[in-house]
Amino acid sequence: MSHLTLPRPDYLAMIEPYIDAPLVKILTGVRRCGKSTLMGQIADRLRERGIDQRHIIRYSFDSMQYDGWSAAELYRQLSDALPSTDADDSERAYLFLDEVQEIDGWERVVNSLMSESSVDIYVTGSNSRMMSSEISTYLTGRYVAFRVFPLSFREYLRFCDEYGTGDGDGDTHRRLGGYIRRGGFPATCLTAYTDDQVYAIVRDIYNSTIFTDIVRRNSIRKVDQLERIVRYTFDNIGRTFSAAGITKYLKSQNRSIDAETVYSYLRKLESAYILHRCSRYDLEGKEILKTQEKFYLADTSLRYAVLGYRPDSVAAMLENLVYVELLRRGWQPYIGKIGTAEIDFVASKQDRVMYLQIAQTLGDQSTRDREYGRLLSIRDNHPKYVLCTDEYAEGNYEGIITMHVADFLLSDEW
Known part of the structure; x- marks a missing residue:
């Protein structure tokens, strides 16, 4: 083929x-x-x-x-x-x-x-x-x-199996790690590339997007300023932040920039589909909030190609995978706010709603109390999920479904 x-x-x-x-x-x-x-x-x-x-x-x-x-x-x-x-x-x-x-x-x-x-x-x-x-x-x-999005996890596995890339051992839980690191750009799944070779391809995609779709098309002169904002954003995927926060950070680096220029650059990165903006939704007031959004990447490999791989980034990248999969399937995800607590995602699709909490591991009691407790505070009957990468994480706790992230990404049940 x-x-x-x-x-x-x-x-x-x-x-x-x-x-x-x-x-x-x-x-x-x-x-x-x-x-x-x-x-x-x-x-x-x-x-x-x-x-x-x-x-x-x-x-x-x-x-x-x-x-x-x-x-x-x-x-x-x-x-x-x-x-x-x-x-x-x-x-x-x-x-x-x-x-x-x-x-x-x-x-x-x-x-x-x-x-x-x-x-x-x-x-x-x-x-x-x-x-x-x-x-x-x-x-x-x-x-x-x-x-159109980069390859889903299901597509990634199929491409890897077809072209002999990835580890191909049939353990989808373990193979999720490769998907996080290497991402889903089709060009990286056609040959058995090393991670470094994958990132070389992804950096080329990133550079052509930044310099062709953003810098050249918008006649941007301060390219280093744009790249600093990109790096800050990539390093803070899955965290709420504001343009004012970026401005303050850059000022600490002796780089002066106003908040409106930051917003302008972020909008251009969204226009080129490099970034996705995720707004917050107040579950009590039933309204979309205009401040402290989060941003997610079009593909997890972009972070590693630009910033290098760090194991402490995996939790944020799991969130990123789930966010993009929700978009891919036609759901509209928001960050849920309930009192002072945060729900990772409140997702809606026509008249359907579901709530999701994502944790790399549920290994200690305080993490379990936090992840389940936030969902239990929502008093409705819509599906609620806790997703993690613990090997034997599955079951139902007071109506909350626990699943491995890999199983959720491959599931046809939602």
Whole structure:
């Protein structure tokens, strides 16, 4: 099986029902998370349906070939590339536009082609500006968006088994350690790389994101200032902090920066999908709080590639894994506040709610009292979980489910 064709069935199952629907299919996510490969797999499905290869047209706009192109140039190029078609679906063209956000005004081009041609359009982008007001203006009601993430733990195990990477001993609890350290960028799971080689690949992803998607696109001059904020944030994953706290820290390092600039940099890191912001939710007041958010990484390997590996970071990275898995499955996670105590995650999905506490180990009584006690203080019947990495952690304590983090990530029960 080719490195390029190991399918990601969960995403394909989400996208396939929209093939031939009069909607632009937009795939967004951090660089190198697999968006382009998914587009290739959709094209494969079209060929399996008997679509003529001449009607499957693909462009990658992160190539220098298109540097500086205008929307008008893009429109002419794509119009000329489309085969002569009529309204007959058998003559429909399928257009795949990779990293299309590199061209300003792409939304107008896509809107025009949708109106003028028999064409089914798929686009990818690595910046949340893909979902900006421009889309609302030109594509209202005419697009469907899919958020693509790096490999889940289930996908990571499948990739490692397919390509002979990872330890492959079948012990999923033990293999969770490899997933934490090495992360889920598909490119790192295709060959039996060492950890250092994995981090070299991830640093390249990080650098191209920082310097292409953030520094160059936003004309940032104080790159060292941005990198210090990145390092501070990466080092404080899973902790509440504020822009004022970062400002105070940098001032102690003889680096002057105002809080608004810090917020601006954090927003840019979010836009590039490097960071996810998690707000706090007051369980008693039933409101989202605007201060003391937490941030989580798109992939745990980013922390280790930038800061190096430290065993004391594992607890925060377990939290990070659970947070991203919640997003991947369509849940909206918040940090729960109940009185002066904190619940690691309150997650909602339509009319469903669940509460989660995450601990590296439940080895001592004070930890167990804290983790279970906070959940017991919530007086409702929604599912409550304590997740940890203790080898034999499973069971039910006064209605609270205890699970190994690896088992939770692989479970279909939530």
